[in-house]
Amino acid sequence: MDYGLLVIGIALLLVSYLVAVKKQTWLLAGFNEKMIKNKSLLGTVTGGFFFLPFGLLAVINSFIDYPYEGTVLIIAMLVLLTITYVFINRRLLD
Template identity: 80%
Template sequence: MDYGLLIIGIALLLVSYLVAVKKQTWLLAGFNEKNIKNKELLSKVAGGFFFLPFGLLVVISSIIEYPYENTVLILAMLVLLTGVYLYINRKLLD
């Protein structure tokens, strides 16, 4: 069990809760909130489709050891981040 990854995964799940449920969009760096059309949808997309699945993957990876773990985590992060970033830029920005 990798305790460092477990702490990071729990932190990601906490951020997911704060962004998706509590609508704390100020935690999202790189977005000018004045340009966002629907802040509630932004919080659901970022918290629910990036932080939640990635946090769960990191927690599972901290418990289960498997080959190429770092590569899988980096690829998953890049795929999730790219998808969420493209969706937000195409649908939610003015």
């Protein structure tokens, strides 16, 4: 059991809750708030489609030990990040 990955997964789940449910978009760094059309949808997309699946994956991977675990996590993170990035740029930016 990897306790470090478990803590990271729980932190990602907490951020997912704060961003998706509580709409705390100030936790998201690196975007211009004036260019976003719908901040509520931004929170739902980012929290629900990036932080939640990645947090769950990190928690599950903390209990399971298998080869190439780091590679799987990085690929999953990049895929989720790319999907979220493309959606935000196509739908939410002016």
